[in-house]
Amino acid sequence: MNNKELIEKFYTDFSSGNAEEMISCYHEDVLFKDPAFGTLKGNDVFNMWRMLLSKKSNTTKITFTNITTEGNKGAVNWTAKYLYGNKNRKVVNNITANFTFKNGKIIKHIDTFNLWNWSKQALGFTGLLLGWTPFMKTKIQKTTRKKLDNFISKK
Numbered sequence: 803m804n805n806k807e808l809i810e811k812f813y814t815d816f817s818s819g820n821a822e823e824m825i826s827c828y829h830e831d832v833l834f835k836d837p838a839f840g841t842l843k844g845n846d847v848f849n850m851w852r853m854l855l856s857k858k859s860n861t862t863k864i865t866f867t868n869i870t871t872e873g874n875k876g877a878v879n880w881t882a883k884y885l886y887g888n889k890n891r892k893v894v895n896n897i898t899a900n901f902t903f904k905n906g907k908i909i910k911h912i913d914t915f916n917l918w919n920w921s922k923q924a925l926g927f928t929g930l931l932l933g934w935t936p937f938m939k940t941k942i943q944k945t946t947r948k949k950l951d952n953f954i955s956k957k
Contacts, residue, residue, distance in 0.1 A: 805871040805903050809878050812908070813866040816880075821848075821855040829907035836897075836913035838920070839950070840943040846950065847911075853953040861885055876901040886924040893923040917942070 803811070808827055815823035825848045834847040842850055866880040882895045895915055902910035921933030921942070932938040 803906065805874075805876050805901075806869050808903070808906070808908065809866075809869050809871070809876055809901065813864065813878065813880060816851075816855075817864040817866075819855050819858045819862075821851045824851050824855075827908055828911075829904050829909040832907075832909055832911060834911045834913075837915060837917040837939065838942055839946050842950075846954075849954050849957070850950055853950055856953075859885065874903045876903065889926070891924055891926060893920065895920050895923075 812824055812827040815821075815827075828847065831844060832847050834842045834850070839850060862882070862884040864880065864882055866878050868877075868879045870877050877898065877900045880897050880899060882893070882897065884893055885891065886893045897913050897915045900910075900912045900914075901908050917939055918929070918933040921929030921938060923929070925933065929938070
């Protein structure tokens with residue numbers, strides 16, 4: 803499988819909610835980074851996807867476009883549409899993912915998106931007021947880390 807096919811497989815499996823197949827696309831030493839989770843490595847990355855997809859509902863939609871690859875680098879644009887939190891706020895998050903490949907697997911996965919836009923949708927008025935601040939970014943990352951740690955401890 804070439805790198806473009808690997809990205810297609812990853813996001814097709816993501817769209818269908820298959821965390822284990824997504825994880826099979828990663829190198830065991832993968833590094834993942836995004837504004838919500840910060841930096842994760844190895845098993846933490848695998849468990850992040852397991853956790854996120856364990857909460858996936860029928861209203862969650864994952865789409866992807868514009869896959870590009872060159873050498874050991876790749877990129878894709880993807881969109882996540884879902885309901886967030888107890889208030890079921892509608893979130894549409896547009897993300898750019900950049901990849902580095904090693905031995906036919908993803909070794910580095912960096913997702914970038916506008917955290918303020920996300921927080922306005924997911925957190926409502928609080929996100930609108932504070933979502934752009936370093937304080938809120940730190941709070942979001944601490945919250946997601948705690949959720950991930952709780953998920954891992956229950957496994």
